[in-house]
Amino acid sequence: MTSEILLAEPRGFCAGVDRAIDIVEHALVKFGRPIYVRHEIVHNTYVVNDLKDKGAIFIEELSEVPPGATLIFSAHGVSLAVQQEAERRGFRIFDATCPLVSKVHVELAKLHKEGYEFIMIGHKGHPEVEGTMGQLDSGIHLVEDVADVAKAQPAQTEKLAVVTQTTLSVDDAAEIVAAVKARFPQVREPKQQDICYATQNRQDAVKLLSPQVDVVIVVGSPTSSNSNRLRELADRLGTPAYMVDSAADLDPAWFDGKNKVGLTAGASAPDVLVQAVIHRLRDLGAVSVRTLDGIQETIKFPLPKGLKLD
Missing domain, CATH: 3.40.1010.20 (4-hydroxy-3-methylbut-2-enyl diphosphate reductase, catalytic domain)
Incomplete structure (x- = not known):
């Protein structure tokens, strides 16, 4: 017993989740219901249902959002294509992407301009991974485990950087990073690890x-x-x-x-x-x-x- x-x-x-929920709740007070949110604002059933009761409508496709509506991007972040489409459709947009995910996006854009390709450690299909990989048209190679590292085929290895999903197992990620470094000794690691x-x-x-x-x-x-x-x-x-x-x-x-x-x-x-x-x-x-x-x-x-x- x-x-x-x-x-x-x-x-x-955490602070990123607190902020994302606050963004939806403030938008509901300021602009009235409904407020549209692309994807679950955070991955929690109770939170999502509570916000639905308050007037949030969760959608996956921007075509589900009426013109002129208020749209919020979830804490996981979105691809550039989604951002651009939302702007093109003329929504009032608020971005609830966790600032620690945005930091990864900024680093990607900066290194991409310098000619880098990327190995991304993360879970295929997770919205954060889709959002991060969607920051660039090409040059990001997703690996989910050590076995995937052997299969990655970057076009060049002189300029290669590693980024990770922010919510991974610290131990798993360290093991995969070690495999990446063993195969690509010149790989550049983030100054601070991406795991939040x-x-x-x-x-x-x-x-x-x-x-x-x-x-x-x-x-x-x-x-x-x-x-x-x-x-x-x-x-x-x-x-x-x-x-x-x-x-x-x-x-x-x-x-x-x-x-x-x-x-x-x-x-x-x-x-x-x-x-x-x-x-x-x-x-x-x-x-x-x-x-x-x-x-x-x-x-x-x-x-x-x-x-x-x-």
Whole structure:
């Protein structure tokens, strides 16, 4: 029977997610409903449904947006083609792309002008990867694992740079970067790694949490890359781990014979879901909750111009 819940620190919302949700909510107040959002603003079912209730309409194709409407790009970023089409269609546009993803886009554009090609480490089909690869017409080679590195065929290797999706497993990415460097010794790495501070901090917190508990619960939606990485990490460290979208997904059988439960949340999961999970675990017998020591995140990203409320 579960007796104690240990909370990872930090967990839950990061500055980029906070900003993206604020952009949608400010736009709804300032311009009224509906506000159109290309792709899920962040990968969390609860957040998306809450914004839908407030008047946001989530779309994938810009043809679904009426002329003159307000359009917001999701936190994952979009390709240049999508940006240009949106401008051509005359929408009022606000870009909720996480500034740490935008930093990768800026670096790409700068190095591309200098004649670089790129190896991108990321998950095929993920909207952030599509947005980043869509910054250039060609010259970006996607690798998902070490095996892919051997298959990459850049046109030249004199000027080659590596970039990564911001929500990867830090350990997986390091392994793939090592394989890239072994094959392309002259490859240029980012000055600061592309994996964002929040992804790194949450993974470090799980590394601290896992050895102290009998089972780990990660609050996050199935589409959330960084949440999936947290569950995989705990698993890899030898602690059974499960990801839940909400407290309703908890299976009492997971806690049979387990004394301590570790709890964390992906960067797009709101604290209200964590509290609901704690409540459910108390119903299942947990008597105490303890937060582990961890990094206190103080980063805040400003809203785009034109969205400040009077």
